[in-house]
Amino acid sequence: MAVRNDVPHHLAEFELHVMLAVARLGDDAYGASILREIDERTGRATSIGALYATLGRLGRKGLLRFEFSDPVPVPGGRARKYCRMTPAGQEAVAHAVRMLGNLLEGLSIEDCLVTAGPGGKDGP
Numbered sequence: 001m002a003v004r005n006d007v008p009h010h011l012a013e014f015e016l017h018v019m020l021a022v023a024r025l026g027d028d029a030y031g032a033s034i035l036r037e038i039d040e041r042t043g044r045a046t047s048i049g050a051l052y053a054t055l056g057r058l059g060r061k062g063l064l065r066f067e068f069s070d071p072v073p074v075p076g077g078r079a080r081k082y083c084r085m086t087p088a089g090q091e092a093v094a095h096a097v098r099m100l101g102n103l104l105e106g107l108s109i110e111d112c113l114v115t116a117g118p119g120g121k122d123g124p
Helices: 013-028 031-042 048-060 087-104
Strands: 064-068 081-085
Touching: 013 031, 013 048, 013 081, 013 087, 031 048, 048 064, 081 087
Parallel strands: none
Antiparallel strands: 064 081
C-alpha cells in the first residue's frame, strides 16, 4: 500500500483522548486538568506518567505546543505547563473525527455488539 503524504498525523486512541481533552479545556489545559477530563469523560483511569509521555510525543509530532504559567501563588506553588493545539493538531483531530464518522456511518450500536462466539455459535 502506498504511503499518503497528504494525510495528517494519525492519532492512536489515547492520543485522540488527550487532544480532545485539550480542545475541551481550552485555556485551562494542563496535566492535572487533562487527566481529570479524560478520567471523568471516559471512565478510564489514566496514570500521570502515561499522560506526560503522550503529551511529550504529541509535542514532538508538532500537534501541541506548551507554555509555562507564572508559579501558582501559594507557598511552594509551581508553574503550570499549559497545552495548546497547533494548526497541525487541529487538522489531525478533524481527520480522526472524520474517519470515525465514516466508519460509523450506517451502523447502529447493535451492529457493533458481538453476540456470536467462536465459529459463529452463540455464547462463549
